[in-house]
Amino acid sequence: MLSQGESQVSLPVYPPIAYVGRTVFIIVTTIIFIIALLAYLRLRSRKSLLLTTGFGLFFVHGMLGILELFVLAFNHDFTEGMHLLLDAVALTFILIGTLKD
Amino acid sequence: MFKEEILENDRRRKIYAVIKKNPGLHIRELQRVLDIPLASLQYHLNYMARRSIIIEEKAEHYTRYYTKALDPEDKKILSILRQKTMREIVLIILVSKKAKYHFLVENLKLPTSTVSFYIKNLLENDIVLRTKIGYENVYTIKNEDRISKVLIAYQSSLLDILVDRWANTWLENRIVNEKTKEEPKEEDND
Numbered sequence: 001m002l003s004q005g006e007s008q009v010s011l012p013v014y015p016p017i018a019y020v021g022r023t024v025f026i027i028v029t030t031i032i033f034i035i036a037l038l039a040y041l042r043l044r045s046r047k048s049l050l051l052t053t054g055f056g057l058f059f060v061h062g063m064l065g066i067l068e069l070f071v072l073a074f075n076h077d078f079t080e081g082m083h084l085l086l087d088a089v090a091l092t093f094i095l096i097g098t099l100k101d
Numbered sequence: 102m103f104k105e106e107i108l109e110n111d112r113r114r115k116i117y118a119v120i121k122k123n124p125g126l127h128i129r130e131l132q133r134v135l136d137i138p139l140a141s142l143q144y145h146l147n148y149m150a151r152r153s154i155i156i157e158e159k160a161e162h163y164t165r166y167y168t169k170a171l172d173p174e175d176k177k178i179l180s181i182l183r184q185k186t187m188r189e190i191v192l193i194i195l196v197s198k199k200a201k202y203h204f205l206v207e208n209l210k211l212p213t214s215t216v217s218f219y220i221k222n223l224l225e226n227d228i229v230l231r232t233k234i235g236y237e238n239v240y241t242i243k244n245e246d247r248i249s250k251v252l253i254a255y256q257s258s259l260l261d262i263l264v265d266r267w268a269n270t271w272l273e274n275r276i277v278n279e280k281t282k283e284e285p286k287e288e289d290n291d
Contacts, residue, residue: 035260035263035264035267036267038260038264039264039267039268039271042180042181042183042184042264042268043184043218043222043268044222045218047271048268048271051271097271098271101214
């Protein structure tokens, strides 16, 4: 029983699209990240390392999104700006990796 | 010549895969499963047995065949040769015994920078050896028997195909760059 003044902290309920969207996102990013990582392990080039880092960041972003839905400790409610910043850093790695000779 | 050798290698891979799946098969059973002429099958079995890729066990009336497990060094080489272009380079050198840099570029039909990148990787992993003859670099396989064994034991997987296509996609812009640049000298590429 909670005493007076104490409030029970629980996970917020998100709209169904958040669950579907984040699940699809983590599945796709995991597949791409695994392929990129395997390609890096075989080729060991700087170009593939940059690409793997970029797609790895997308994977981390996806993981955070999933944890935010189901684990209270990760429910930091990141601002839209934070999400965009993480994506921008990931895209920068992919861009450098793509343009690198 | 290459095509023929590669086809032979494919046939050996099929035989190896059947023996691996059904250890202890004898030649008649293998022939029924694979539908290969007996003489040809016997030739490939002898080839693989000589190189210790498969094991022969002589019973009263039959010789039974088993595959030999890959050791850690084989597995290390196999992980490198999962890349299609690496396998192609190794096969070309293996078939022609030794190959010059330009010969590899011509046969692979890939940009010089891409070929150099793959050769460097093979040299670093001790799969290929480089010898300088005059002004040209000549490439040979360090351990032919081991490489033959690994190439026969190799079985492609969906993941391998995906990784191959991924690597090709990101290397494509090297080809575009190549066209705009002057072809570098051989010494620069190696």
